[in-house]
Amino acid sequence: MKLLIADDDRDIIKALTALLEHSHYSTDAVQNGCDAYDYAVAGDYDALILDVMMPGMDGLEVLKKLRADGIRTPVLLLSARGEVEDRINGLDAGADDYLPKPFAAGELLARVRAMLRRRDQYRGDILEFQGLALNLSTYELTCGGENLRLMNREFQMLELLMQSPGNVISTERFLERIWGWDTQVDVSVVWVYISNLRKKLEKLNAPVSIKAVRGAGYCLECRKPERTLP
Numbered sequence: 001m002k003l004l005i006a007d008d009d010r011d012i013i014k015a016l017t018a019l020l021e022h023s024h025y026s027t028d029a030v031q032n033g034c035d036a037y038d039y040a041v042a043g044d045y046d047a048l049i050l051d052v053m054m055p056g057m058d059g060l061e062v063l064k065k066l067r068a069d070g071i072r073t074p075v076l077l078l079s080a081r082g083e084v085e086d087r088i089n090g091l092d093a094g095a096d097d098y099l100p101k102p103f104a105a106g107e108l109l110a111r112v113r114a115m116l117r118r119r120d121q122y123r124g125d126i127l128e129f130q131g132l133a134l135n136l137s138t139y140e141l142t143c144g145g146e147n148l149r150l151m152n153r154e155f156q157m158l159e160l161l162m163q164s165p166g167n168v169i170s171t172e173r174f175l176e177r178i179w180g181w182d183t184q185v186d187v188s189v190v191w192v193y194i195s196n197l198r199k200k201l202e203k204l205n206a207p208v209s210i211k212a213v214r215g216a217g218y219c220l221e222c223r224k225p226e227r228t229l230p
Contacts, residue, residue: 002028047074081100097114097115127159131144156177157190160177168213174190194212208220
């Protein structure tokens with residue numbers, strides 16, 4: 001899942017990025033409200049984490065503008081202002097949650113998980129396809145009673161594939177979704193991770209495979225049975 005972080009404090013951005021990526025989320029980060037709005041409108045995010053006090057456009061203004069534009073992406077507001085009236089204003093503006101600073105890392109993660117569960121499109125804690133199951137809480141891949149734990153990027157890529165099996169996902173979408181818009185990562189990195197995932201699917205003897213569609217990208221499909229000679 002991909003999150004956008006917007007905060008004018010570099011240290012907070014650095015800490016939140018490390019925390020969320022360690023918890024298997026991919027992130028983009030910006031330091032002002034104008035960029036937060038532009039990214040939120042143009043990007044494909046599962047949730048937004050917005051600081052209230054930002055230059056250019058504060059978090060409440062960003063939130064109100066997004067809601068006026070019909071963008072319903074879940075939003076968690078962060079603010080040093082923790083009075084009841086401030087929380088009411090944030091929630092009334094369209095926020096899904098409000099967390100006063102300072103906060104505990106565990107609480108922020110719990111609030112993000114709860115916010116994602118409330119989304120209309122939320123699929124639950126398990127993604128399944130043809131007997132293959134991906135646990136979104138433990139990052140474990142299970143098939144036929146066997147299981148293994150995926151590394152961070154592997155998990156994020158397979159999650160994207162399992163959310164829409166059969167649909168082709170381009171290399172560019174993998175890079176944008178998982179590594180971020182401004183990444184300098186070469187496309188060959190995607191090939192390496194796809195290769196690793198294929199090996200792990202084979203290790204589990206999974207009935208699915210990752211198909212390369214020439215010039216388009218990759219998709220998850222049922223593995224074709226091997227032909228046997230008569």
